[in-house]
Amino acid sequence: RFFCFLHVSTSVGSTPSRSLLLPSPDPMPDLVMIHGLLGWAEAERPLFGWMPDYFPLTFIRQQWTEGDVVAVELGAASSDHDRACEAFAHLMGLQVDYGEEHSRLCCHARFGMDFRGKGLLKRWDAQNPVHFIGHSFGGNTAVALYNMIAEDYWGLGTGPDWVASVSAVCSPLRGCSLPFLLGLVEVTDQDGCTRHTVEPGSFTHGMVASCCLIIKAQDRWPSVFKRLFNFKSEQWAEHNTWSNLVSARHPYVLSGDNMMSEIAPRTRRRALRGRMENLSKTYLIAITSDALAPLSPQQLLRRLIFSAAAFSGLSMSALILAFQRRASLLRLWESLKARSWHRLALPSLGVLSGFLLLARCHRSLYEQLLLLLRPIMYSYVLRPYLRLSSYSVHRAAKELSPKSALVASDAEQGANDGLIDVIAQRCLDCPRLARQQQPENRQSRSQMHVPAARFHALARAFSECQVIQVDNGEEEKPLQRGRWHELHVPDSDHCLGTWFDQRSEKMYENLFKILRKRLH
Numbered sequence: 001r002f003f004c005f006l007h008v009s010t011s012v013g014s015t016p017s018r019s020l021l022l023p024s025p026d027p028m029p030d031l032v033m034i035h036g037l038l039g040w041a042e043a044e045r046p047l048f049g050w051m052p053d054y055f056p057l058t059f060i061r062q063q064w065t066e067g068d069v070v071a072v073e074l075g076a077a078s079s080d081h082d083r084a085c086e087a088f089a090h091l092m093g094l095q096v097d098y099g100e101e102h103s104r105l106c107c108h109a110r111f112g113m114d115f116r117g118k119g120l121l122k123r124w125d126a127q128n129p130v131h132f133i134g135h136s137f138g139g140n141t142a143v144a145l146y147n148m149i150a151e152d153y154w155g156l157g158t159g160p161d162w163v164a165s166v167s168a169v170c171s172p173l174r175g176c177s178l179p180f181l182l183g184l185v186e187v188t189d190q191d192g193c194t195r196h197t198v199e200p201g202s203f204t205h206g207m208v209a210s211c212c213l214i215i216k217a218q219d220r221w222p223s224v225f226k227r228l229f230n231f232k233s234e235q236w237a238e239h240n241t242w243s244n245l246v247s248a249r250h251p252y253v254l255s256g257d258n259m260m261s262e263i264a265p266r267t268r269r270r271a272l273r274g275r276m277e278n279l280s281k282t283y284l285i286a287i288t289s290d291a292l293a294p295l296s297p298q299q300l301l302r303r304l305i306f307s308a309a310a311f312s313g314l315s316m317s318a319l320i321l322a323f324q325r326r327a328s329l330l331r332l333w334e335s336l337k338a339r340s341w342h343r344l345a346l347p348s349l350g351v352l353s354g355f356l357l358l359a360r361c362h363r364s365l366y367e368q369l370l371l372l373l374r375p376i377m378y379s380y381v382l383r384p385y386l387r388l389s390s391y392s393v394h395r396a397a398k399e400l401s402p403k404s405a406l407v408a409s410d411a412e413q414g415a416n417d418g419l420i421d422v423i424a425q426r427c428l429d430c431p432r433l434a435r436q437q438q439p440e441n442r443q444s445r446s447q448m449h450v451p452a453a454r455f456h457a458l459a460r461a462f463s464e465c466q467v468i469q470v471d472n473g474e475e476e477k478p479l480q481r482g483r484w485h486e487l488h489v490p491d492s493d494h495c496l497g498t499w500f501d502q503r504s505e506k507m508y509e510n511l512f513k514i515l516r517k518r519l520h
Contacts, residue, residue: 028066028516029130029164030121033057034074034087034145036136036171037259041073046229052370055135056499056508063512070120073113075232077207079257080144080271082235086113087145088154091130093119097154098235106257108235126161131515135497136420137259139171139286140268143279150278165283165519167511169497173286173427173484174272175265176420177397179204184260196261200248204260208250212240265424272427280482283519287507288425289492291415294391295384378500386418386493397421418494427484479518487511 035041035054045051054071061069072087082098089096089112096112103110124130134142143166150160172178180186183202187195198204215237217225236252244250252258261267322329397414415422479485487510495501497508 028064029128030068030070030124031060031064032087032091032120032130032132032142033060033069033071034083034132034134034138034141035071036134036138038076039074039135039138040076040230042071043073044227044230048227052367052374052499054498056504058367059505060508063508066516068120068122072120073115073232074138074141076229077211077231077259078233078235079259080140080262081148082112082257083141084145084148086232087141088149089113090115091119091121091124092156093117099153102257103235106255107239107251108255108257109238112235113232124162126159129162129164131165131167132163133167133169133511134171135169136171136494137263139166139168139173140263142166142168143173144271146282147278150281160278160281163282165285165515166279167285167287167515168425168427169287169507170289170417170420170425170494171286172263172268172420172424174421174424175263175268176424177265177393177400177414177416178419179260179264180400181392181396182207182260184264186264186266196253196256196264196267198248198253198260202248204253205248208248208252209245212245212250215240283479283481284427284484285479285487285511285514286425286427286484287487287489287497287511288422289417289494289496290488290490291422292386292390292418292493294394295387296391297388300384300388374500374502378495378502382495382500383493386495390416390418393419393421417492417496420494426486477518479514485514487514 033055039054040046040051042053042057045053057069057071070091072090074083074086074090078086081102085098086096088094093115095114095116098108098110098112100110121130132142132146134140146160146163146166148154149158149162152158179196181203183199183204185197185199187197198208211231211233214225214229214231215233218230219237233252236250239251253261256262256267262271393416394414397416417425487507489496489503489507492501492503492507495504497504
């Protein structure tokens with residue numbers, strides 16, 4: 001069974017409104033879908049268009065009929081700021097402007113992709129707001145985009161009323177341990193300032209070098225390599241030199257204007273505390289997954305050895321049986337040759353190729369074919385990979401220093417959904433004017449077994465939670481602006497919210513009920 005619970009964060013002593021809200025007959029706001037790390041938009045699917053959509057857009061559009069559903073094109077591994085600028089330009093139909101000061105400080109080009117004449121939204125203003133829904137790092141991008149819109153970063157008269165809500169699915173809102181697993185290193189200089197570097201030969205170094213090579217190839221052969229996978233990192237094109245590629249000293253890394261540096265826990269804490277005032281003016285929903293059981297390399301090796309032994313045993317049994325029945329098999333082969341059945345191989349191959357071509361040309365038919373393959377892709381490829389990744393992320397989290405790690409209890413430290421720490425998916429509430437004291441003889445679930453020296457940080461990070469089951473017949477209480485409301489999906493992993501996980505459809509159904517009925 002699938003159960004969803006809504007954790008409504010409320011301060012101690014506060015009493016939420018009990019008024020029942022009826023669905024508005026007016027059209028609902030449009031949905032803006034924001035993908036995460038190495039994701040893709042609807043218009044540019046990788047592998048020459050053979051990959052499925054990043055989000056289950058067909059299902060989402062069937063469920064959200066009151067407004068449009070659009071997916072923005074963003075840099076696959078760019079920073080929060082850069083991706084927010086790209087999303088805004090794509091929605092409005094403008095050329096991407098990263099800002100003069102930001103571009104100068106980060107040493108990349110000021111202008112990027114040109115979306116003039118390609119805007120996704122028909123109308124967007126304070127009277128026609130939108131809902132932001134971001135998966136993984138896309139949730140962080142949604143928060144950054146909302147902050148920049150609330151501050152009117154581009155000088156177009158935008159404000160917080162332009163965004164109805166921000167929903168983050170499996171997002172590292174507090175940062176996560178993944179960057180340190182991939183080779184990110186925190187370095188503190190003599191002035192006490194912290195910056196991030198990349199170990200030569202690490203995964204991040206390899207990713208940056210690969211991006212440089214692919215961008216070079218895209219400039220030379222755009223019709224091939226951009227359709228294979230488009231990183232959309234043109235702002236860094238002038239720095240894609242061979243020396244930067246080999247030395248791991250690319251400005252993309254050294255400037256800190258990249259995805260890996262921005263999801264480090266210390267960086268996220270500074271970002272949230274510095275720009276949380278704007279978040280008090282909108283509705284915030286965090287969709288969280290469960291901790292995934294890790295699969296160690298030793299366990300994987302044992303399983304592979306067992307599978308290889310079983311396959312070898314079955315193959316040997318088949319060979320022995322074939323040797324014993326060799327006379328019958330030879331007679332069968334001669335009869336097949338006499339009937340010329342082997343000549344049907346070429347026509348059969350042609351029919352199969354024609355079917356695949358027809359499915360490729362008719363997107364709906366191709367999507368149905370992919371839906372048939374989805375359980376196999378998820379169960380035998382993605383889920384084992386996430387379990388193996390969960391083991392590595394758990395070890396990386398345990399080895400971090402207290403200043404670099406997430407603030408969590410001993411039981412929660414390292415628990416992750418395959419990529420993102422579970423505790424990182426629950427965000428901070430709006431800042432309080434006065435620090436609250438720990439109630440006597442009372443501990444919240446996230447404050448148990450935590451050293452006293454770290455309690456002051458937890459006091460800012462957590463508030464009391466009330467658990468409400470979705471569709472349980474109780475009065476549907478409206479959400480509060482500026483409070484993170486947690487929609488938890490049990491037995492899910494980091495694929496939640498994407499096309500690859502079948503649980504995504506039920507999750508979106510519950511999320512849409514909240515967006516329709518529980519916002520003022």
